[in-house]
Amino acid sequence: MHIIISIFMILTVPFLFAGLINVVKSYWAGRMGPSLFQPFYDFIKLLKKSEAIGRRTTEIFSLGPVIYLSSVLTAVLFVPFGFNRSLFSFSGDFIFFAYIMAMGNFFMILSAMDTGSSFEGMGASREAVFSLFIEPALFIILASFIYLSGKTSISSMISALNFTNSYTIVASILAILAFFIMILSEGKRVPVDDPNTHLELTMIHEVMVLDHSGASLAFVNYATYLKMTIFNALISSVIFIESGIFYSIAGFLAVNVLSAFLVGTLESTLARFRMSHIPQFLLLLIGIAIFIISSVLMGRQRGI
Amino acid sequence: MKLYFLSLFVIFIGTFINLFIKNERKTFVSLITMLVSSAVGMIPALNILFSGAVSEIRLSAGYPIGDIVLRMDPLSAFFLVLIYLGSIVSSIYAVDYLKKYSDNPQFSLVSFSFNLLILSMLLLVTMQNIFAFLMVWEAMSLTSFLSILLEGEKRETRRAALEYFVYMDISFVMILTGFLIMSDAMKTTEIMRFAEYFQSNSKYSSLVFILLFFGFAVKAGFVPFHNWLPKAHPASPSHVSGFMSGVMLKMGIYGIMRFSFFLDKPALSEVLTVLFVSYITALLGILYAIFEKDIKKLLAFSSIENIGIIGIGIGLFLLGKRYDNQLISLLGISGALMHSFNHSVFKPLLFFGAGSIYLKTHTRNIEKLGGILKYLPLTSYMFIAGSIAISGLPLLSGFMSELLLYFSAIEGVRSSLIQITAVSIVTIAVLAFIGTMALLCFTKVIGIMLLGARRSKEDPQMKDDMKYSLLSMIILTVIIIFVGFFPQYSILLIKQTVLHSSSSFSLSLFDSIRESLEKVSFVSFIFILIFIGIFTLRQILQKNRKKIVEKVWDCGYQRGSARMEYTGASYVEPLKNITSVLIVEKKTDIDIKEYFPHAKDIEGSREDFFEKYMINPSVKFLKRVFDMFSGIQRGSTQQYILMGMVFLIISLLILIWK
Numbered sequence: 030m031h032i033i034i035s036i037f038m039i040l041t042v043p044f045l046f047a048g049l050i051n052v053v054k055s056y057w058a059g060r061m062g063p064s065l066f067q068p069f070y071d072f073i074k075l076l077k078k079s080e081a082i083g084r085r086t087t088e089i090f091s092l093g094p095v096i097y098l099s100s101v102l103t104a105v106l107f108v109p110f111g112f113n114r115s116l117f118s119f120s121g122d123f124i125f126f127a128y129i130m131a132m133g134n135f136f137m138i139l140s141a142m143d144t145g146s147s148f149e150g151m152g153a154s155r156e157a158v159f160s161l162f163i164e165p166a167l168f169i170i171l172a173s174f175i176y177l178s179g180k181t182s183i184s185s186m187i188s189a190l191n192f193t194n195s196y197t198i199v200a201s202i203l204a205i206l207a208f209f210i211m212i213l214s215e216g217k218r219v220p221v222d223d224p225n226t227h228l229e230l231t232m233i234h235e236v237m238v239l240d241h242s243g244a245s246l247a248f249v250n251y252a253t254y255l256k257m258t259i260f261n262a263l264i265s266s267v268i269f270i271e272s273g274i275f276y277s278i279a280g281f282l283a284v285n286v287l288s289a290f291l292v293g294t295l296e297s298t299l300a301r302f303r304m305s306h307i308p309q310f311l312l313l314l315i316g317i318a319i320f321i322i323s324s325v326l327m328g329r330q331r332g333i
Numbered sequence: 334m335k336l337y338f339l340s341l342f343v344i345f346i347g348t349f350i351n352l353f354i355k356n357e358r359k360t361f362v363s364l365i366t367m368l369v370s371s372a373v374g375m376i377p378a379l380n381i382l383f384s385g386a387v388s389e390i391r392l393s394a395g396y397p398i399g400d401i402v403l404r405m406d407p408l409s410a411f412f413l414v415l416i417y418l419g420s421i422v423s424s425i426y427a428v429d430y431l432k433k434y435s436d437n438p439q440f441s442l443v444s445f446s447f448n449l450l451i452l453s454m455l456l457l458v459t460m461q462n463i464f465a466f467l468m469v470w471e472a473m474s475l476t477s478f479l480s481i482l483l484e485g486e487k488r489e490t491r492r493a494a495l496e497y498f499v500y501m502d503i504s505f506v507m508i509l510t511g512f513l514i515m516s517d518a519m520k521t522t523e524i525m526r527f528a529e530y531f532q533s534n535s536k537y538s539s540l541v542f543i544l545l546f547f548g549f550a551v552k553a554g555f556v557p558f559h560n561w562l563p564k565a566h567p568a569s570p571s572h573v574s575g576f577m578s579g580v581m582l583k584m585g586i587y588g589i590m591r592f593s594f595f596l597d598k599p600a601l602s603e604v605l606t607v608l609f610v611s612y613i614t615a616l617l618g619i620l621y622a623i624f625e626k627d628i629k630k631l632l633a634f635s636s637i638e639n640i641g642i643i644g645i646g647i648g649l650f651l652l653g654k655r656y657d658n659q660l661i662s663l664l665g666i667s668g669a670l671m672h673s674f675n676h677s678v679f680k681p682l683l684f685f686g687a688g689s690i691y692l693k694t695h696t697r698n699i700e701k702l703g704g705i706l707k708y709l710p711l712t713s714y715m716f717i718a719g720s721i722a723i724s725g726l727p728l729l730s731g732f733m734s735e736l737l738l739y740f741s742a743i744e745g746v747r748s749s750l751i752q753i754t755a756v757s758i759v760t761i762a763v764l765a766f767i768g769t770m771a772l773l774c775f776t777k778v779i780g781i782m783l784l785g786a787r788r789s790k791e792d793p794q795m796k797d798d799m800k801y802s803l804l805s806m807i808i809l810t811v812i813i814i815f816v817g818f819f820p821q822y823s824i825l826l827i828k829q830t831v832l833h834s835s836s837s838f839s840l841s842l843f844d845s846i847r848e849s850l851e852k853v854s855f856v857s858f859i860f861i862l863i864f865i866g867i868f869t870l871r872q873i874l875q876k877n878r879k880k881i882v883e884k885v886w887d888c889g890y891q892r893g894s895a896r897m898e899y900t901g902a903s904y905v906e907p908l909k910n911i912t913s914v915l916i917v918e919k920k921t922d923i924d925i926k927e928y929f930p931h932a933k934d935i936e937g938s939r940e941d942f943f944e945k946y947m948i949n950p951s952v953k954f955l956k957r958v959f960d961m962f963s964g965i966q967r968g969s970t971q972q973y974i975l976m977g978m979v980f981l982i983i984s985l986l987i988l989i990w991k
Binding site: 076077078079080081082083084085086087089091095096098099100102103106117119120121124125127128129131132134135138139141142143144145146147148149150151153154155157158159160161163164165167168169172173175176179181229239240243244245248304305308322326330 | 703704706707717721724725726727728732736739740743746747751754755757758761762764765766768769770772773775776777779780781784785786849852853856859860863864866867868870871874875878879880881882883884885886887888893895897898899903904905906907908910911
């Protein structure tokens, strides 16, 4: 029963999350805005459409989105959400988690390069370079959780956090901040990327999927929403540790709502950073990760 | 051991026969020689690899050399298997690749020396006598030097080969010095007996270890001695560069492993030297690979990166040994061995793919290629498989060996000693960084070279018609896929070697790794299931719809051509801005002085950071020092004889005085 509910939740919440961001954005803009379920309607509509493909493309072009979505779905298996427990876990599973998502990226980039268009190459190049910083930061943060808890799988290391130490609290708050930045960068939101931009030269993710249409586009969009929800789940599992099924489900939904509100607000109040400033912004992630690891190391050595 | 000698003998005979037949038949004879020799030699090698036994044969030689002992233990057997495997696939590949060169004047030389190269490497990994070891070591360098020279009429090829040879001599001197110090202290000429030297805690033991490490590191291609690789690999024919990169570099790794097995409680300086050099090697290797546009050079730099990863594994092995943490050290050495194996499978695959593309298009510059996948689909897909494996992405073999290294580092993070934790966290960060950079590097290669539109206007009539080269690539691809999906079985290959590497490893510890690998294999299959599900969903949705094939969006411009495609240089431009410190660029810009515009050339090249700031200045310094002695060199024989006499008398006097 638990498994069915959690699978249902993780599959549907991404649509609501994306819808909510749009609702928040239209609230700030003073518009009526689309319905909360609009991303889901779009998804269904796109699935029904036929696809247009480029003349120069090969099978890689249409395989890319499929592998991208299946890699993110596989990554979902390892994320604790809802019940603070992941569907599947083994020692060191976070490496598989990160690498399988990297695999999805790999094929998405190839799929973009396959069109032979200069715009898509541009997007692919930016995507590849900007994602350089995320994985090391994620690994350092999770390594410090391992150091704190002595456990090695994502769900066990997070549920073994002990909030009676002050350094665990510091590390968790910083980790939540880092996860939020990862939502922005992995979900391609402002200030890293603007999903609503209309100029190809300033796009990152959008220009990568410029020529994808129909079901492929639906898969790519859904996978991107799902990625954001994965990081929301990580945040919620850090906050709501071992707090019963009801609270953790409520907590997971609450974190989604809050983070949608924050993303929407950021998007309405902030402009996208200049392209050359984005690496600096993402290097912040590694800075935070180093902060976390050093606070944890010092804290435990001194026994604060 | 008898079968092992028989396999050496087969190669010897095959090489001899090869001298007397027509060029066109040589590759076939080599192939048959290698197949027979490997079939014979694999039997004892695999037997020892899986049983963990040790067999030894002793040949007595005269006074200065002492007894020559050939000893086959699991470590040698592991490398023997690598050599046999590499020699089979590169001989198969060579049949097609060398067809074009059959009237080349150097053809006989290359085919002859390549066989001898394999022979010397087979001897090297079992040789126990240090003098014989060094002789075989030199033979290996010499024969590989000669195998590079297929296109020896080109100046750059000769230069690259010579530079390679100089590096190998530096390596030789370092190893020789280390051997002589140990042999003097222990009064022995057998390598296995040196174990006692390291256990006796003598004063210089860590110095000797570091000296040997650097000596073998030159061969393996560790930074800062890496620079021969990106020059020698592009110069040599593809089957040789695949073999050199996949297998010959591992001889350096063999030496490092052999001596790190001897260390019971390594000093901190030894551990940190190995780890630090490996970090730099891996990071710099992949960074330079990213900016390379010559495909073979790029692969050579990526070999440097992989050697760094193997070095990290050896470093973790030593780290665990130093602090008596068996699990770290067991996982570290398993990762290093497994990555050696994997690298010797996917690197030849990539070199072979690049070679086939070079044969068809006559260029190694990826900026001039593009859209190859449409013409050579099979080659290209196998190249992509190799790229996924080398980037360490899941499902294929590279991931599995990197995973073992991650496991080792994770174990280190959990340790209660802050030294281990700190080193392990740095290791995790470095591995993650390498992984993402490898992804950037190989998406560039595939995206620019295989996908998109063809950039040059030359005749696009090419087909996947080289049967032998495809066959060799298929063999390698199958191995990659098997290792990736069934890591729990493929790790059995290194079981005995790992258990042999330290006396404190237990079987149950090794089996615990297999359990977690089983789960990884399970998840890989889940991924495949999900993939199939989504793929069929898409097929069903698209079933009754017509596929619209259109021009891609290019902002409304109607005459977009392949020249407007994104290039490799532009693909990595964002990273170049970030890492500009390490990338030394030279640009020769031809200025226009006339009033009217005309054609203009810009030439850009990249210099190696270490070559510019370390190698070249030290060479210049040495040259200055030796120039001071140039006065002695007069060219008259009488004077040289006189000098020899003076030298002899002085050394006699010193001996008497002592």
